[in-house]
Each structure stands twice: as structure tokens, then as C-alpha cells.
Amino acid sequence: MTVQEFIEFKIISFGDYFVTPLHIMQMVILIIVSWTIILISKQVVQRQINSGRFDKGRGKALFQILNYSIIVLTIIAGLDMVGVKITLLLAGSAALLVGVGLGLQQVFNDIVSGILLLFEGTVTVGDIIELNNIVGKVEKISIRTSKIETRDGIVIIVPNSKLVSDNVINWSHNRSVTRFRIKVGVAYGSDVSLVMKLLSDSALEHPEVVRTPEPKARFIDFGESSLDFELLFYSKRMFDIEFVRSDIRVKIDQKFRENNITIPFPQRDLHFKTSDTFSIDKTK
Structure with missing residues (x-):
């Protein structure tokens, strides 16, 4: 058997389509080339991320798009090598694709x-x-x-x-820091200016709170049993910000105790209405 006969030998045959050793070699080369392009693309995107031209999220999104595009083109090119025309395949299976599309509508929605x-x-x-x-x-x-x-x-x-x-x-779209808040109430009669200063200082003393924009405290309302304040601060630690809030609350409580500022309990005034007393018959 000559080399020409070997590479044209039909290993698999089905109708007008067949697979020869030449097709297999072409497919192997196509897969190697595609895989090489994917690896090179990954390295290029990673260099762009490391240089600061892309942020990590957008860089990975770009690589995903390139990855899927290369895989789709590789499949189309592979089918074309064995004589399968993708346009004819789609036209011949149009009715089947409509049925599959209706059954997998949610899946296609997720893919899109x-x-x-x-x-x-x-x-x-x-x-x-x-x-x-x-x-x-x-x-x-x-x-x-x-x-x-x-x-x-x-x-x-x-x-x-x-x-x-x-x-x-x-929380992190197009920004490196996000604003968070802590609400606290103090007893009526407290020094409002001192309370606002202590709140701001408590945030500034935490290492995870950024200095620009600086933390701010504001007097938001006269509550039923307290003067209500709100502390606003910015932090880069968004994922587990509750730990930062907890640390700041501990610092606030400490500073309030040192300055004799009370966080009051809820207070309610109860009014009792007396009713007519019942007489007791002592003869019984």
C-alpha cells in the first residue's frame, strides 16, 4: 500500500461521508493549533492583567469569550474537513432544533x-x-x-x-471602595458634637477604613427614646465588612463608656386605668 493509498483509506464510512487517516491527522493538527492559540491568548490576557491594562474580572471575561470562540470555530472547521457542511446540517435539522429550543428554552436563556x-x-x-x-x-x-x-x-x-x-x-462595580454605615442611638441630653466626633474617631482608628473619603457622622433623627446618629465610612474590605463593622462598634462602645455617653434601653410610658371595685358580701 502506497502512502497515497494509506492516507486516503476509508477507516469509517457512512453514506457520502467518510473518515480517512488524512482527516485524523488534520483533526489532530487543528486541535493542537487551537490549543496553542488558547494558551497564547491566556498568557497575553494575563500579561495585560499584570500590567494593569485590564482588571482581573474583565481579563478573565475576555479570555472566556476567546476560549469559546476558538472552540466553536474548531468544531466547525473539523466538521468541514470530513465533508459536513454546517449550513446544510442546520437546514436539515431546523425542525429538530425548534423542538429542542422550546424544550431547552431556559438553558438557552442562561447561555445567552x-x-x-x-x-x-x-x-x-x-x-x-x-x-x-x-x-x-x-x-x-x-x-x-x-x-x-x-x-x-x-x-x-x-x-x-x-x-x-x-x-x-x-458593590464593587467600577470602584475599589464602597460606603457602609453604622446606626447608633444615645440618651437624650448627650453632647451631640462629642458623639459625632467619637463616632468619626472610632472609624478612623480602624486600619480597614480608608481616609479619603473620610468617615462622617450625622445626626439623623429624634427617636422615641434616643438621639439617633449614623456613621458613614468607606472600606476596600467589602466581602467580610461585617467584621469591620463589629470592630468599629466595639470601639464606639468603649469611647462612649469613657465619656459617660449612654446608649439607652427602649422606654415606654404605661398608663393604668382603674375600674370600679367589686363589693364583697361578707355574709356568705
């Missing part, structure tokens, strides 16, 4: 949503988001689902359509 997320970058890897009152960090965005790690270390698999159609609060 994943593509939108990767292109738009409204939610990227590393973002701190709040979805359905659950705060978590986006660990991975795939073509259909995304992985979100909560503060409890639990990984939630979320369909991408939820991140597109639902109300998602992105």
Missing part, C-alpha cells in the same frame, strides 16, 4: 445571558454582589452558570439569567 455578561462586564469575576439578600463573591462565570461564594464559604451555582434579569447589587 452568560454571553451578555462576558461582553458587557456588568458582573465580572471577583465582584462582590448582593442577590436575593445574599452577599457573595463571584468566583467564576461560565457560559451557562456562575459560581458565587458566600460569606459562609458556601458556593452557590446561579443561572446566568438571574444575574441579568434580577436586581443585582454590585
